[in-house]
Amino acid sequence: MRDEQVTLSKQATLDILYEDDWFAVINKPANCLSVPGRESDKLDSILHRAECLFGEAFSIHRLDEATSGLILVAKTHECQKRMYAHFREREVKKEYRALLRGHLKGDTGQVRKPLRCDWPNRPRQIVCTDEWSKDSITFWEKMDYEGQTTRVRLTPFTGRSHQLRVHMQSLGHGIIGDEFYDDQYTNEPRLLLHAYRLEFRHPFTQAWLAFVAPCPF
Numbered sequence: 001m002r003d004e005q006v007t008l009s010k011q012a013t014l015d016i017l018y019e020d021d022w023f024a025v026i027n028k029p030a031n032c033l034s035v036p037g038r039e040s041d042k043l044d045s046i047l048h049r050a051e052c053l054f055g056e057a058f059s060i061h062r063l064d065e066a067t068s069g070l071i072l073v074a075k076t077h078e079c080q081k082r083m084y085a086h087f088r089e090r091e092v093k094k095e096y097r098a099l100l101r102g103h104l105k106g107d108t109g110q111v112r113k114p115l116r117c118d119w120p121n122r123p124r125q126i127v128c129t130d131e132w133s134k135d136s137i138t139f140w141e142k143m144d145y146e147g148q149t150t151r152v153r154l155t156p157f158t159g160r161s162h163q164l165r166v167h168m169q170s171l172g173h174g175i176i177g178d179e180f181y182d183d184q185y186t187n188e189p190r191l192l193l194h195a196y197r198l199e200f201r202h203p204f205t206q207a208w209l210a211f212v213a214p215c216p217f
Contacts, residue, residue: 033065058077066178069213093199098192099146111138112137115127139155194217196212
């Protein structure tokens with residue numbers, strides 16, 4: 001009985017914005033895993049909750065545990081395969097919102113700095129130009145100054161791990177609440193980074209779809 005209550009509780013916290021026979025669009029809360037971790041106490045995740053609800057579920061892409069916002073979950077292997085191709089060919093448009101420390105100068109810009117894992121300090125990533133680094137590109141647009149912070153719109157052209165977080169920190173403006181890259185981190189309750197918009201062609205009907213999850217900060 002207790003296990004059933006836990007499962008029902010997890011289903012209730014799965015915020016589904018769209019669902020059809022092939023996939024679901026979910027608004028992930030901050031501080032929630034996208035997929036289960038290796039340890040037994042890391043089972044709870046968006047993918048696991050989707051498996052409890054749909055019977056089967058397959059990962060298409062991931063958000064950092066600390067990041068909130070839009071994430072896709074496939075209901076079939078074929079959907080997963082087709083959506084993998086969309087992401088690989090950069091046919092999926094992504095937009096994030098973030099709140100940065102300080103006042104970022106200018107209205108728009110591009111960060112193109114190669115990244116790789118900081119192996120002694122995993123899962124941290126670093127800007128590096130060695131043979132293991134991967135080209136990484138982020139476009140940014142200032143939305144407004146809010147006190148001593150800057151609200152920005154971020155569009156990743158590539159999708160490296162922690163890309164937006166490292167690129168903003170490399171400009172001298174870490175994302176507020178980032179325990180890895182915010183130099184002024186003071187144990188804020190969450191990372192102020194949100195996957196705000198996803199646009200892509202439906203993998204089966206070919207209809208163009210656009211989804212937005214309102215920014216919670």
